[in-house]
Amino acid sequence: MSLRFRPGIVAVLALALVMGLAATASAQDTAPPTKAGPEKYIEHDPHWFESPRNFSTGFNIGLAFPESNDIKDVYGEKGDVLYVLQGGWRFWHEFELHAELGYVWFQGRGLDSNGDKTSEKFKIHIAPADLHLLYRLQYWYDQPIVPFVGAGGSAVYWFEEQLDSSNKERGINTGYSAQAGVMFLLDKLEKRASGRLERDYGINNTYFFYQFKYAGLDDFGGDKDKTLDLSYMSHTFGVLFQF
Amino acid sequence: MLKASLHILTLIAALALAVGVAHADIDVTITSIDPSDGVLNEGDTATITFNIESDDETGSYDVVIGGDGTPDSGDAISDSDGSGTFSGNTSGSAKISSTSDLDGDGDYTVYVIAVDDSDDTNYASASITITLDSPPGSVTGVRAGAGDGRIFLEWDEHEDNDIDRYSVYYDTQSGGSADDYLGSDSDLGTSPIDAGLATELTLSGLENNVTYYMRVSATDEQGTESTLSVEVHATPTDAKGAAELADDTEPGCFVATAAYGDIDHPMLVVFRGFRDDILMHSEAGRAFVQAYYKYSPPFARVIADHPMLRFAARSVLTPMAESIAYARTHTRSSLAVFGLLIGSALMAAPIGVRRIKKGRA
Incomplete structure (x- = not known):
């Protein structure tokens, strides 16, 4: 199965899901609703109440694949390792203001005026930053599998250098991005450890997750004569903590 | 008791005399060696000449490689003159073959050993050192890659360890021998350039769009140089990364490119010419072009993925391109036709409006 999905469809699906589920979100709460979400009992201690889980943080790693010919022509189509740090603030039910910061670099060979490869090595460093509205489809505590979707704006800082040369270029692009994925609750696997994390550090849940993302980073289709299109799609796996 | 002691002393004296006589009777000297420096290349032969001097002694001699100069030590050489007999004073010579008698580069000690036939403890020897030094084989795996004003050269490490x-x-010209390569453009200096023991070299400071020809040789510790490698060539050229290429990219015609599938399609050439020669020379034209590039890519992507849409787009674009091409080459007649069409429309409009009004009434 190809790892590349149609970005437009993904973005549309992500937005539709967020909009559609927003109407049903409030119906899922079973206890007196609070900003932080309903409380629950830890099963081995009926007097223990879970602390609010307002925030999330995590890191993920995977592969990013360039989507634009600007990058593919020099650096090829194969993916390279993408590192991501992320965090979020759950501000209303399961809606979260979510931020991500990533880093990936590609290496390739420059082209001559005929479009042929030369032996000059180039390297491009890309650091994308996203701000998304994220929705986690979590309807009860200890839900073992939690899908999520999100979309929003992005900016990317890029730096390209010709190796063994003083030739360097840099810039900032803006654009949009959308993501979707699924989280797997790890607490069930080791309840004592998860209980200790919660008591000692306030970490309510720990998840292992997969995330797919598409980012269109061409300054919203700006000046085609000058803009370096840094659009990419990525597949990453990571760990997320809710606290 | 006294008689026994005298016998013993006599025996000891006789023995001492024999030993002294043994080494004093025979004398061996190596008088010359060719080549004079004693250094052989692979396939060469060294010739040694020697003298054996003795006081009416007769015996045999051997020329051997290695050993310690004593009889029956070392390896005999293959030359038949490497062994023989002597009587009194004898001169001789022998050939040492690098292929038959020596095994690999290095130093070898050659002995000439002369032994008295009647007393094999009576012998003498002389030695000389010869060196076998084969030239290294040619360098293999030479590869050249073109860069921006430079060439990246690599080759395989030589199998010899010396x-x-x-x-x-x-x-800048192809050559056959080392003397043909006289390049001087590089920052690293004139040809040949010493690369040390590295197996790669970047020839920098070269001129772009000029083809350079290169060969590599290896020199061993004895100073023997190999034959030149196979010739390679490369042409330095201006290399661009993604950012520079994006700056230089001539905007295509997205919808039209998606419709025709080939950026060099003749219809696209017409549209690009119309854009560059007509539209870009007016403010309205430039605004139209800018808006087109900003908003057409999503439509172009959809069209590119659907054959029916591509066909529909071509159906619209082809007559437009044909008309533009005709108008640009037949300006007067095009203006006449255009004027006729406009005139007809202007005349027909009031007639049409009147008919519509009559129809309503």
Whole structure:
């Protein structure tokens, strides 16, 4: 199965899901609703109440694949390792203001005026930053599998250098991005450890997750004569903590 | 008791005399060696000449490689003159073959041993050192890659373990021997360039769009240089990364490119010419072009993925391109036709409006 999905469809699906589920979100709460979400009992201690889980943080790693010919022509189509740090603030039910910061670099060979490869090595460093509205489809505590979707704006800082040369270029692009994925609750696997994390550090849940993302980073289709299109799609796996 | 002691003393004296006589009776000297420096290349032969002097002694001699100069030590050489007999004073010579008698580069000690036939403890020997030094084989796996004003050269490491350095020969013309390579453009200096023991070299400071020809040689620790490698060539050229290419990219015609599938399609050439020669020369035209590039890519992507849409787009674009091409080459007649069409429309409009009004009434 190809790892590349149609970005437009993904973005549309992500937005539709967020909009559609927003109407049903409030119906899922079973206890007196609070900003932080309903409380629950830890099963081995009926007097223990879970602390609010307002925030999330995590890191993920995977592969990013360039989507634009600007990058593919020099650096090829194969993916390279993408590192991501992320965090979020759950501000209303399961809606979260979510931020991500990533880093990936590609290496390739420059082209001559005929479009042929030369032996000059180039390297491009890309650091994308996203701000998304994220929705986690979590309807009860200890839900073992939690899908999520999100979309929003992005900016990317890029730096390209010709190796063994003083030739360097840099810039900032803006654009949009959308993501979707699924989280797997790890607490069930080791309840004592998860209980200790919660008591000692306030970490309510720990998840292992997969995330797919598409980012269109061409300054919203700006000046085609000058803009370096840094659009990419990525597949990453990571760990997320809710606290 | 006294008689026994005298016998013993006599025996000891006789023995001492025999030993002294044994080494004093025979004398061996090696008088010359060819080549005089004693250094052989692979396939060469060294010739030694020697003298054996003795006081009416007769015996045999052997020329051997290695050993310690004593009888029956060392390896006999293959030359038949490497062994023989002597009587009194004898001169001789022998050939040492690098292929038959020596095994690999290095130093070898050659002994000439002369032994008294009647007393094999009576012998003498002389020695000389010869060196076998084969030239290294040619360097293999030479590869050249073109860069921006430079060439990246690589080659395989030589199999010999006594290589002292590699040398890179270069020039703007192809050559056959080392003397043909006289390049001087590089920052690293004139040809040949000493690369040391590295197996790669970047020839920088070269001129773009000029083809350079290169060969590599290896020199061993004895200073023997190999034959030149196979010639390679490369042409330095201006290399661009993604950012520079994006700056230089001539905007295509997205919808039209998606429709025709080939950026060099004749219809696209017409549209690009119309854009560059007509639209870009007016403010309205430039605004139209800018808006087109900003908003057409999503439509272009959809069209590119659907054959029916591509066909529909071509159906619309082809007559437009044909009309533009005709108008640009037949300006007067095009203006006449255009004027006729406009005139007809202007005349027909009031007639049409009147008919519509009559119809309503």
